[in-house]
Amino acid sequence: MPKQQRMMRVEQRSQLAAMQQLESRSDEELAAETKNKAAAQAILGARAAERYDAKAARAHFQRALAAARPQERMQLRRMADASLALAERRADDLKKATERLGVESPTSRQLRGLQLMGLVAPPSSAGVLARVRGILLAIVLIVGVLAIGFGIVYGIGTAAGGISVQASIFYGFLLVAVVLGVLAFYGRRRQKRARAERSQQTAAR
Numbered sequence: 001m002p003k004q005q006r007m008m009r010v011e012q013r014s015q016l017a018a019m020q021q022l023e024s025r026s027d028e029e030l031a032a033e034t035k036n037k038a039a040a041q042a043i044l045g046a047r048a049a050e051r052y053d054a055k056a057a058r059a060h061f062q063r064a065l066a067a068a069r070p071q072e073r074m075q076l077r078r079m080a081d082a083s084l085a086l087a088e089r090r091a092d093d094l095k096k097a098t099e100r101l102g103v104e105s106p107t108s109r110q111l112r113g114l115q116l117m118g119l120v121a122p123p124s125s126a127g128v129l130a131r132v133r134g135i136l137l138a139i140v141l142i143v144g145v146l147a148i149g150f151g152i153v154y155g156i157g158t159a160a161g162g163i164s165v166q167a168s169i170f171y172g173f174l175l176v177a178v179v180l181g182v183l184a185f186y187g188r189r190r191q192k193r194a195r196a197e198r199s200q201q202t203a204a205r
Contacts, residue, residue, distance in 0.1 A: 019043060038068035042079055049083035054123055057087045075101075089118030149176040 019039035022030060027047065033040035045060030061080035068076050082097035091111040098105045106114070120137045122130040149172035157163025157171075 038064045038072060038076065040064075041067065042076055045080065046083050049087040052087050052089070052117075052121070052123070054084055054087035057083050078102075086114070088123045089114055089121075091115045091118070145176055146173060149173060149179075 018036040019042060022033065022036060022039055022043055025033075025040075025043075027044060030040040030044050041060045041064035045057045045064060048054075048056035048060055058080075061076065061083065064076050065073055065080070078097065078101040082094060082101050082103075085091075085094035085097050091106075091114045094114065095105050095111060120134050120141065122134050150168050151172075153172040153175060154163060154165070154168040157168060
């Protein structure tokens, strides 16, 4: 193998390995990174996408592409496509983009959740009608979840000897808050684990 090609492959592997090593750094540390700027900006773009901030994700990936070596840009563009599809709640595009990237695609349940989020909280690029529809759907969902919490508490309280409606409303709200908190906690853990696995898969490529 020619020496120049061998050097290019070593450089590319080092950049991808750097991306995996930089995952544990804070956003402030990544923003200040200069040695591996392309990798740092790509991570910041992926994190912005996970917050559904498409504008910030696009800006970070533009900086990553500007700082990347020519042989790294194709992979970074594929990462950008997947991250922007996530940020803009485009479930079908996300599935295709992750397949092109060569990493594990989201599960059917995750894609359905993303589609639902796209309806309830559409991206900023969506029209006024989509936003109004999202607000109405959000209100319906909130009322429905609170009604389920009230029904569970009231049913248990009645079976245990009786409970007032006011107490059922309070404890129903508390039950919903606890359940959502637990789901958010485990959701963040799964998200962090999935991000680490994607970094390992990208580095392996």
